[in-house]
Amino acid sequence: MILETRQRRFMAEINIIPLVDVVLVLLVIFMVTAPMLYRGMDIKLPVSASNTIKPEIRAVLTIEKDQRLYLDKDQVSAVQLERKLKLLKEEHADVSVYLRADRDVPYGVVVQVMDGVKKAGIEKLGMVTDPAGPERVTDVAIPRRNK
Numbered sequence: 001m002i003l004e005t006r007q008r009r010f011m012a013e014i015n016i017i018p019l020v021d022v023v024l025v026l027l028v029i030f031m032v033t034a035p036m037l038y039r040g041m042d043i044k045l046p047v048s049a050s051n052t053i054k055p056e057i058r059a060v061l062t063i064e065k066d067q068r069l070y071l072d073k074d075q076v077s078a079v080q081l082e083r084k085l086k087l088l089k090e091e092h093a094d095v096s097v098y099l100r101a102d103r104d105v106p107y108g109v110v111v112q113v114m115d116g117v118k119k120a121g122i123e124k125l126g127m128v129t130d131p132a133g134p135e136r137v138t139d140v141a142i143p144r145r146n147k
Helices: 002-007 017-037 078-091 107-119
Strands: 058-063 069-071 074-076 096-101 124-127
Touching: 058 078, 058 107, 069 078, 074 078, 078 107, 096 107, 107 124
Parallel strands: 058 096, 096 124
Antiparallel strands: 058 069, 069 074
């Protein structure tokens, strides 16, 4: 009998299985109850002939790596771009243009396209970028030109 007690070893580890069970049950409970926490009131809104909120008209202008231009999904040339933007401005006075350009597109091409947008009379021009990632402007060494 004494030999049996000496051969037993005590476990010094924490048993986390009950903890995981409780956490999973709580997760399921919160997942089921969370959509029920906020419920709006069901009302019937009155009908109005004049709408004070106007939907914003947006156009996306894309410059690909090989300098092809797209207005929304349609490919356009630089000459067609200004005409189409003028037509868009005439149809919708408060149009916004979002410019997406590949990072390898030369700066001069982007400036020419931005100039074309301004010539069309569109004042709202936004630049589309990706969120800050591993690369930063301060990490990139700018090569100096020797004269």
